[in-house]
Amino acid sequence: MVPPEVKVISVLITIFLVLWTGAALFATIKPRTFWNITQGWKATREPSPAYFLFSRIGTAILAFIGLVLLIQPYFN
Numbered sequence: 001m002v003p004p005e006v007k008v009i010s011v012l013i014t015i016f017l018v019l020w021t022g023a024a025l026f027a028t029i030k031p032r033t034f035w036n037i038t039q040g041w042k043a044t045r046e047p048s049p050a051y052f053l054f055s056r057i058g059t060a061i062l063a064f065i066g067l068v069l070l071i072q073p074y075f076n
Contacts (some may be wrong), residue, residue, distance in 0.1 A: 014070070021066030027059035034059075 027034040031052040040046075 006038060017066055017070050021063055024059045024063035024066055028056055028063055031059070032036045 032046075035047065035052070035055070
């Protein structure tokens with residue numbers, strides 16, 4: 001039998017991973033909008049297209065990691 005504390009921690013970790021993966025997927029699909037929400041308010045000019053390309057690559061990696069961590073318990 002699993003203690004209730006472990007179930008609570010498991011639910012919290014799952015919620016965190018869903019939010020993390022969702023944010024990373026959003027940033028991968030719409031990097032310019034994500035930049036406007038997170039950094040645009042304090043910038044004097046928009047970054048170069050290379051910034052958005054590398055941002056898209058990095059967030060795609062984070063989204064992949066989040067998806068792997070979310071589906072990993074089903075393969076044990």
